[in-house]
Amino acid sequence: MLAALALSLALIGPAFAADTVDINSADAATINEVLVNVGPSKAQAIVDYRDEHGPFKSADQLAQVKGIGLKTVEKNRDRIVLKGGKGG
Template identity: 60%
Template sequence: MLLIGAAHAADRIDINTADASTLQQGLTNVGPHKADAIVAYRRQHGPFLRVEDLARVKGIGTATVERNRRRMTVGTMKAPAAEPPRRVVPASVPRR
C-alpha cells in the first residue's frame, strides 16, 4: 500500500517546474491562457510555497485549486545551504 502512495505522489504535477503544456494537460479547468498565466506569475514572483498559493494567479480561484489539489505539488523546497562559519583570524600585534 505504501508503494501505491509513493507512485501517486510521483504522478503529481510540480507547479513550480511544469511548463504551460503540462499544466494545461494535467490540471482540470486549466486551459492555455490559465497555464500561461501560472508560468508568468511564477517567473515574476518566484516559486509557489504551497499549492494554495496558486489562487493568487489571475483567473485561478480556490475552486480550481481544490479541484486539482491531489494532482499538484510544489516539489521539495530546499533550504539554502548554510555557509560554514568564518574563522576569525586575530589581528597581528605590531612588535616594538
C-alpha cells in the first residue's frame, strides 16, 4: 500500500512541476506557456520588468507589470514560483 502511494506521488510530481513557472528565471516563452491569461507580449513584459527592476520578491509584485492585474495574479498564484534570480 505504501509503495503504491509512493508511486502515485512520484507520477503526480512531474506533472505538477510542469504547471509551475519560476518568474525570476523563466524566459518569455515558458511564462506564456504556463500562466493563464498571459500571452506572448505580457510574458515579454514580465521578463523586461524583471530585467529592469531585478527579481520579483512576491507574486503580487507581478501586478506592477504593465498589462498584468491583480485578477491575473490571483488566477496564477498556484502556478508562480519564486526561486531563481535571487542574489543570495
